[in-house]
Amino acid sequence: MDTEKTGLRTGVDEGAGEPLAPETPGIFPPPPPNLTRPMRILLLMPDARMHKFRLGRRVWSLREAPLTLTTLAGLTAGEPDLDYQLVDGSVEDLPLEAVADLIGISVITGNAPRAYALADHFRMRGIPVVLGGVHVTLLPEEAAAHADAIVLGMAETTWPQVVRDARAGRLERIYQAPPPPDAVLHVPLPRRDLQAGRYAMPASAQATRGCNHRCEFCVVPAIWQKFYTRPVADVVRDIRAMPGRRFAFNDVSLLENREYALELFTALIPLRKEWGGLCTADIGKDPEMLELLARSGCRYLLIGFESLSEKGLLSIRKGFNHVDQYREVVGALHDHGISVQACFVLGLDGDTTAVFKETVDWVNAARIDIPRYSLYTAFPGTPLFRKLDAQGRILSYNWDDYDTMHVTVKPLLMSPAELHEGFRWTYRETFRVRGILRRMRGCSVNSLINLVGNGAYRLFVHRLYHDERFALPCRPSAPPPPPVSCPA
Numbered sequence: 212m213d214t215e216k217t218g219l220r221t222g223v224d225e226g227a228g229e230p231l232a233p234e235t236p237g238i239f240p241p242p243p244p245n246l247t248r249p250m251r252i253l254l255l256m257p258d259a260r261m262h263k264f265r266l267g268r269r270v271w272s273l274r275e276a277p278l279t280l281t282t283l284a285g286l287t288a289g290e291p292d293l294d295y296q297l298v299d300g301s302v303e304d305l306p307l308e309a310v311a312d313l314i315g316i317s318v319i320t321g322n323a324p325r326a327y328a329l330a331d332h333f334r335m336r337g338i339p340v341v342l343g344g345v346h347v348t349l350l351p352e353e354a355a356a357h358a359d360a361i362v363l364g365m366a367e368t369t370w371p372q373v374v375r376d377a378r379a380g381r382l383e384r385i386y387q388a389p390p391p392p393d394a395v396l397h398v399p400l401p402r403r404d405l406q407a408g409r410y411a412m413p414a415s416a417q418a419t420r421g422c423n424h425r426c427e428f429c430v431v432p433a434i435w436q437k438f439y440t441r442p443v444a445d446v447v448r449d450i451r452a453m454p455g456r457r458f459a460f461n462d463v464s465l466l467e468n469r470e471y472a473l474e475l476f477t478a479l480i481p482l483r484k485e486w487g488g489l490c491t492a493d494i495g496k497d498p499e500m501l502e503l504l505a506r507s508g509c510r511y512l513l514i515g516f517e518s519l520s521e522k523g524l525l526s527i528r529k530g531f532n533h534v535d536q537y538r539e540v541v542g543a544l545h546d547h548g549i550s551v552q553a554c555f556v557l558g559l560d561g562d563t564t565a566v567f568k569e570t571v572d573w574v575n576a577a578r579i580d581i582p583r584y585s586l587y588t589a590f591p592g593t594p595l596f597r598k599l600d601a602q603g604r605i606l607s608y609n610w611d612d613y614d615t616m617h618v619t620v621k622p623l624l625m626s627p628a629e630l631h632e633g634f635r636w637t638y639r640e641t642f643r644v645r646g647i648l649r650r651m652r653g654c655s656v657n658s659l660i661n662l663v664g665n666g667a668y669r670l671f672v673h674r675l676y677h678d679e680r681f682a683l684p685c686r687p688s689a690p691p692p693p694p695v696s697c698p699a
């Protein structure tokens with residue numbers, strides 16, 4: 212670690228004040244008043260493991276760079292004397308011996324146990340820890356038991372306040388800003404200069420947050436009430452500042468507001484960059500938008516087809532998808548030079564063991580460029596989780612299993628073991644070399660993107676069969692006891 216650059220160093224630090232008992236919530240000695248150095252903030256993301264690829268000492272994430280930590284650091288651009296270090300455990304080693312004045316950890320469900328262990332570790336060492344992110348917003352009481360402060364929802368206005376309060380030694384227990392009233396998001400430039408590590412797609416951007424749809428299995432409607440957009444000029448400024456020609460939008464559903472999307476994609480044309488993103492299958496019905504997407508540099512789109520059964524779609528409140536139109540959507544995107552990453556959820560209530568072969572056959576016949584499968588998952592803190600829990604269908608309360616690759620919901624028409632085996636089989640069959648070549652044959656769109664994407668999933672298949680984490684459908688566990696400390 213370059214301590215000169217980061218201001219963080221390992222070992223005991225005289226400037227951090229007396230170590231504090233972790234159970235002393237909220238009151239910390241401020242950094243010494245005679246502090247001649249900047250306040251040191253360490254922002255962490257625990258290792259998401261499944262997308263991590265290691266070759267010797269080198270580690271890659273086979274996904275896009277998250278914007279979470281760089282955005283948080285960007286939010287305090289107006290604050291003096293802050294020295295940030297950002298560490299994404301998916302691409303770097305976590306600095307367990309680091310010394311800082313404040314640590315912020317971002318938590319999603321699949322990495323919550325590791326995030327809590329990290330938080331406990333640093334609090335034991337007397338460093339105040341703030342937790343935030345999707346999982347903290349969904350289960351605040353659980354997270355509060357491992358933190359000095361928690362931040363719920365978006366942190367655009369609260370994070371600068373957290374930093375000021377921590378500097379003054381007066382952290383509150385909970386920070387929660389009301390959602391922006393007008394659905395317009397003002398986010399300063401992310402501090403990409405602090406982003407380290409290797410990502411398959413190092414440049415990512417965000418134009419919107421949230422979604423207008425309410426698919427039952429999705430966490431997005433549970434955490435963001437509306438669809439928020441950033442002013443197009445801000446997004447363009449942000450993308451213009453990125454090095455390189457390629458980037459990914461990590462918005463969950465880019466095309467929710469047609470007028471906004473038209474304005475955004477028109478503004479992208481002069482930048483002459485290539486990009487990928489996520490949207491719904493509705494794109495197939497909009498020839499004007501398709502045309503514009505292609506002109507704006509769109510080269511791949513990830514679409515949640517989810518199921519090849521209309522009944523299955525209705526069961527997850529995704530009736531706006533129409534199976535009989537899927538082939539047309541794929542064809543239209545291919546005609547515009549756009550690769551299709553199609554997502555399917557396996558283990559839905561209507562699925563029998565026939566679903567695996569049916570899906571693989573369809574994916575091959577439709578020439579899906581990069582297929583992707585997830586298991587039906589109800590994320591804790593969502594209405595779906597509460598419903599299935601009441602029905603006794605939650606198999607694992609071990610949040611580590613919530614990576615959509617473990618059987619956490621008891622299937623109705625097959626056993627958990629059949630679903631687990633069928634899921635692995637579906638991945639293996641799809642990403643056999645012969646299957647990949649068959650899907651790519653004669654396909655002129657973006658062969659490089661398709662090759663890299665399919666190669667990454669082939670590695671993942673190997674992991675599904677050889678990593679002991681995936682040997683069982685899930686690790687059955689009892690519901691966690693209620694949290695001891697309630698933040699309310």
Ligand code: B12
Nearest residue numbers: 259274278279315316317319320321322343344362365366
């Ligand atoms: C990039 C990304 C990833 C990255 C990194 C994720 C991470 N955060 O660690 C990778 C590729 C590793 C990943 C993996 C997965 N992901 Co993902 N991912 C995303 C994505 C597309 C973008 C995240 C991002 O950059 N957002 C932009 C930033 C600015 O927003 P933000 O992260 O929400 O942060 C804001 C607030 O939440 C808050 N905040 C967040 N963290 C913190 C921390 C502190 C200290 C504070 C104060 C505030 C704070 O402040 C920020 C500014 O307002 C999101 C969808 C989305 N657009 O958010 C899904 C999302 C986070 N992923 C999701 C899922 C389901 C997964 C996978 C299970 C999917 C899969 N099968 O691959 C795996 C999980 C693997 C695992 N074992 O945990 C879900 C999370 C659901 C949940 N309950 O946890 C999301 C919300 C997508 C969705 N539609 O459901 N993902």
Ligand code: SF4
Nearest residue numbers: 422424425426429463
């Ligand atoms: S369309 Fe996508 S982002 Fe929107 S609620 Fe459904 S699954 Fe979630």
